Amino acid sequence: MDISEVRERIVVTADELYNAKGIQAVGMDELRSAAGVSLKKLYGEFPSKSSIVMAVLEHRHQSWTQGLDATVQQAGTPKERLLAIFDYLAGWFCQDSFRGCGFINSFAELGAISPDVAEYARKHKESFQDYVARLAAEAGAPAYLAPQLAILAEGAQATAAIAGTSDAAVQARQAAEVLIDAAMSAVSPMG
Amino acid sequence: MDISEVRERIVVTADELYNAKGIQAVGMDELRSAAGVSLKKLYGEFPSKSSIVMAVLEHRHQSWTQGLDATVQQAGTPKERLLAIFDYLAGWFCQDSFRGCGFINSFAELGAISPDVAEYARKHKESFQDYVARLAAEAGAPAYLAPQLAILAEGAQATAAIAGTSDAAVQARQAAEVLIDAAMSAVSPMG
DNA sequence: TACTGTAGAGAACGTTCGTTCTCAATGCAA
DNA sequence: TTGCATTGAGAACGAACGTTCTCTACAGTA
Numbered sequence: 001m002d003i004s005e006v007r008e009r010i011v012v013t014a015d016e017l018y019n020a021k022g023i024q025a026v027g028m029d030e031l032r033s034a035a036g037v038s039l040k041k042l043y044g045e046f047p048s049k050s051s052i053v054m055a056v057l058e059h060r061h062q063s064w065t066q067g068l069d070a071t072v073q074q075a076g077t078p079k080e081r082l083l084a085i086f087d088y089l090a091g092w093f094c095q096d097s098f099r100g101c102g103f104i105n106s107f108a109e110l111g112a113i114s115p116d117v118a119e120y121a122r123k124h125k126e127s128f129q130d131y132v133a134r135l136a137a138e139a140g141a142p143a144y145l146a147p148q149l150a151i152l153a154e155g156a157q158a159t160a161a162i163a164g165t166s167d168a169a170v171q172a173r174q175a176a177e178v179l180i181d182a183a184m185s186a187v188s189p190m191g
Numbered sequence: 192m193d194i195s196e197v198r199e200r201i202v203v204t205a206d207e208l209y210n211a212k213g214i215q216a217v218g219m220d221e222l223r224s225a226a227g228v229s230l231k232k233l234y235g236e237f238p239s240k241s242s243i244v245m246a247v248l249e250h251r252h253q254s255w256t257q258g259l260d261a262t263v264q265q266a267g268t269p270k271e272r273l274l275a276i277f278d279y280l281a282g283w284f285c286q287d288s289f290r291g292c293g294f295i296n297s298f299a300e301l302g303a304i305s306p307d308v309a310e311y312a313r314k315h316k317e318s319f320q321d322y323v324a325r326l327a328a329e330a331g332a333p334a335y336l337a338p339q340l341a342i343l344a345e346g347a348q349a350t351a352a353i354a355g356t357s358d359a360a361v362q363a364r365q366a367a368e369v370l371i372d373a374a375m376s377a378v379s380p381m382g
Numbered sequence: 383t384a385c386t387g388t389a390g391a392g393a394a395c396g397t398t399c400g401t402t403c404t405c406a407a408t409g410c411a412a
Numbered sequence: 413t414t415g416c417a418t419t420g421a422g423a424a425c426g427a428a429c430g431t432t433c434t435c436t437a438c439a440g441t442a
Contacts, residue, residue, distance in 0.1 A: 215429095218428075218429060218430080219430060219431080220428095220429090220430095230431085230432090231432095234430095234431070234432080239430080239431085240429095240430065
């Protein structure tokens with residue numbers, strides 16, 4: 001078994017467990033047995049649990065961002081690309097494993113006692129906002145549109161997580177379309 | 192010291208501590224000393240920590256709901272009452288103690304391992320959605336508007352918490368106004 | 383003054399956590 | 413076969429948790 005293979009197995013397993021039960025509820029022993037590695041190997045790869053948490057956050061950021069971008073790239077027009085954000089959310093919410101945004105959750109759990117976690121969550125959300133801003137700029141929309149759509153996306157995630165349904169994605173998408181149309185007609189009222 | 196006075200002191204103190212540091216990060220001993228009561232009295236009032244958590248959730252629900260309604264009642268027109276939701280959020284976000292919605296946070300922390308917490312968070316959000324739906328109905332808006340505004344409010348809370356700023360309240364309010372106007376003109380295009 | 387019930391302070395208990403250590407088993411070089 | 417380095421399984425450790433128990437101090441009553 002490759003060394004980096006072990007690392008990835010640990011991170012992927014930790015991601016699943018932390019998502020399913022919360023970070024603090026999953027002990028190192030449970031992670032060890034779920035990942036099928038020895039404690040020695042675990043601590044050989046990571047010096048502490050908090051370093052695993054940070055690696056999980058990085059892994060979450062990568063896979064979430066790539067999944068989003070893959071969905072967005074399939075859309076044709078700039079407006080459709082903006083709306084594709086909410087299609088991605090809809091698919092995500094329908095997964096059995098969905099239990100809310102991992103960054104909102106980790107921030108809620110550890111943000112107050114771990115500056116690293118708080119900062120990473122902030123940067124992840126910032127990166128998402130930048131991404132939306134780029135899509136909105138490509139659509140020729142005014143700058144105020146992007147934060148509005150980002151807030152809709154965050155609200156959909158929180159709502160879907162707690163309600164346990166995926167309705168919020170559709171509702172947010174419809175709201176997004178109204179906001180996009182309003183913003184676009186404001187910038188080019190004759191179009 | 193009155194018996195119910197002790198209960199309330201415990202709950203208020205626990206609310207503050209849980210909000211500031213997270214529920215799992217606050218031990219019974221820290222709560223005991225912060226509330227200025229003996230462990231015996233603590234366990235005389237509450238049989239377990241989880242019962243304190245549930246009492247805190249109830250307290251949060253009451254004070255949040257009452258605060259929201261007080262702000263809403265000050266607004267004149269039905270549309271202004273809908274927008275007042277976001278004024279309430281703006282004031283909340285500016286408080287130093289603001290660290291996100293306590294129900295989103297407690298759901299993130301304990302929802303996966305405590306059905307009671309998960310259910311209470313769901314009911315709180317449901318109650319908020321019902322409240323928005325009532326305001327929207329009074330404004331004569333179509334039914335689809337309320338969930339859209341609720342999602343905006345949730346997104347503003349999550350965004351403000353992680354970003355550490357109150358900008359999201361203003362952005363969400365502006366988006367809400369667009370959505371309200373669009374929904375109202377759809378139902379009475381000649382008004 | 384002597385007695386009894388109550389309450390507070392905090393020691394103590396059992397458990398669980400993150401982390402480290404022990405030790406036997408294994409693979410490999412000579 | 414012998415010796416050595418590495419590994420895995422899990423025991424062990426100190427700390428912290430939720431919870432219970434003990435003991436002391438004191439209030440009120442006769």
